[in-house]
Amino acid sequence: MSLDLGMTNAPGSTPRAPGRLGVPVSAAEALRYLTDLGMWLDERRKQLDAIDQAALSAPDQSDREALTHDITVSMALWKAISDRYELLRVTFDSGRVGPVQAEQLSTLIWGRLDVAPGDGREATRARMPSGAESNLAVSLPEACRLSDAMSSSLRARLALETTGLDVSIRVKGIRESVERIRDQVSMMPLGATRDRTQRELIALEQRLFDVTERAKRGADVGGFLGPLEVEVAARERDLIVAASRRHESERDAARARELITALAARGDAIRGLQAQCLAAVTPAPKLAVPDVRALGAVPDDPDAIDALLARLGLVGKALDQAHETYARALGERDELQGLLGALDAQVAGSPAVTAAERADLKPMRDQLAAVLAATPVPLVRARALMAAYQSYVRTVTNNGRAPL
Structure with a gap:
């Protein structure tokens, strides 16, 4: 099968991102990066459309189903990168980059980029590759490299490499992927997982060396390149996802x-x-x-x-x-004590209260005050006594005024 995939260069064509997190990006650096990233997005979209069409045309239904989640995630990656690219363009504002914008550009490039699985065509959510079950959080350059790795793997699985593609270009792409894998391994924490991944890297390097030597001798290495491209791309993809999960775990x-x-x-x-x-x-x-x-x-x-x-x-x-x-509970005690003071003030300031009524109120008031002064305050008794005292005060002071 031979299709024009739009990108005739080998995998690993991610635009080189300027600086690092926290380092302001100059207008010149931003212009170069935005130009390269815009071209990368256009070409990657054409490539993904060709991959999608090839997958739909695959004769084996089981093959189509097996490819679905990787294609869906690749589409989601492209969409997340495209959205971030638009934010970068807005911040760049045709070159009007001051100190604030330079910091913002750095953050947009190297800060967290959440990739939600889903291709926008159906409600189902695709599984992220290699066990990353929820949203994937990576930087923009990492997202581009992950997209490169997944697209390379899909092209090889669908046998979509252009027939005229020079072997040296494909070998160069594999070598670049191997070097990125080496970088990922160096960032892994010490332990059995890193040791195992290091051994896998050595095995990939040996296979690449063997293929290169065969090609130098003029042998046909097409049958070796495809499987090697699939394995290298899948390994790079898995390591990027694993690194993202480690960073997320550290933040958590x-x-x-x-x-x-x-x-x-x-x-x-x-x-x-x-x-x-x-x-x-x-x-x-x-x-x-x-x-x-x-x-x-x-x-x-x-x-x-x-x-x-x-x-x-x-x-x-x-x-x-x-x-x-x-x-x-403490607030109710304080409220009852405050209400007692307010009722006392109302009685004292009301000329309508007679001496006999004040005599009736005094024992009620004294008993309520004693209960509220007790430690601990019996809230049930305090509520009952307050209700009685408040009712009597209303009766003797409600002389045309609104009750308390």
Whole structure:
């Protein structure tokens, strides 16, 4: 099968991004990058359309279904990159780049880019490659490299490489992908996973060397290049996704530590409020105040961190409820004490209250005051006495005025 895919260069044509996160991007750098990225987007869209058409034309239904999620994710990647490109163009504003815009351009290029799976044609959500089940968070250059890797893999799986494509160009593309894999391996944490990935990298390098040597001797290496391109592209794709998950996990771990510190401080304060409430009123609420420290240290495993964040959310809700409940109980005591003072002032300032009525009110008022001064305050008695005292005050002072 031979199709014009729009991009005749080998995979790995991601535009070189200027600077790094936090380093302002000059107008000249931004112009070059936007020009290259715009051309890359146009060519990649043509290539994805050709890939999509080839997949739909595949005679084997099972092959079409197997390719669906990678094609869908590739479309989602293109859309996310295109949206970020439009934001870059707006910020660039035809070259009117001051210090603020230079910082914004750097952030838009190197900051987080969320890629939501979905091709816009149906409601279903495609699975991200290699176990990344939710939105993928990568920088713009990483998203472009991931798109290159996935497109290269799809082209090879669909046998869409142009027949006239020089072997040296394809080998060069594989070599560039291998070097990017090497860079990804160097950023992995030490451990068994890195050791295994290093061994896989060595095996890929050996296969590339063998293919190169065969080509130098004039042998036909077309049958070796396709499978190698598929494996290299898939490996690069998986490592980019894994790096994204590690970065996301690191951010989640930092967020979990911040939440634990904040929830621990809140919990200590609410337990103090709880102690005040238990000593101040009866019956007092009896809600447990969770201690977030009981959840232990922040784990290293990403799934365990997700589970911890969910538990921290529940702890936060429990603390909210405890805070509201104990504060409400203390607030009722304070409200009753304040209302007693207001009623006293109303009686004292009302000439309509007779001496006999004041004599009736005094024992009621004294009993209510004694109950409110008790430790703890019996709220049930206090409510009943307040209702009686307030009712009598209304009766003797409601001389054409609105009741209190």
